Amino acid sequence: QVQLVESGGGLVQAGGSLRLSCVASGSIFSFDRMGWYRQAPGKQRELVATITRLGITNYAGDMKGRVTISRENAKNAVYLQMNSLKVEDTAVYFCSAWIGGGNYWGQGTQVTVSS
Numbered sequence: 001q002v003q004l005v006e007s008g009g010g011l012v013q014a015g016g017s018l019r020l021s022c023v024a025s026g027s028i029f030s031f032d033r034m035g036w037y038r039q040a041p042g043k044q045r046e047l048v049a050t051i052t053r054l055g056i057t058n059y060a061g062d063m064k065g066r067v068t069i070s071r072e073n074a075k076n077a078v079y080l081q082m083n084s085l086k087v088e089d090t091a092v093y094f095c096s097a098w099i100g101g102g103n104y105w106g107q108g109t110q111v112t113v114s115s
Contacts, residue, residue, distance in 0.1 A: 002104040009109030020080040022095030038091040
């Protein structure tokens with residue numbers, strides 16, 4: 001069973017930065033792809049960024065250009081560096097992983113951006 005644990009969320013002022021971390025219970029090198037999603041109150045969960053086993057990245061949505069996804073295989077970790085945060089970036093951010101035919105999710109970490 002894959003377990004994903006996110007951390008790094010918190011309260012930050014608009015224009016600030018945060019780095020989210022996601023640590024997996026197993027070797028992330030075995031994962032086909034990992035990614036970050038977010039869900040704001042009353043809205044659907046949406047993709048922020050993904051990174052493949054080979055390090056190919058993909059960004060989507062409003063955060064494109066303001067976030068960077070990276071991975072550190074030795075620590076079984078994936079990171080999301082978020083810059084120039086806006087109030088509308090307030091959401092719960094989830095880590096996700098795909099391996100074989102399975103898709104796994106972390107419990108999420110809250111990011112709150114104040115004006």
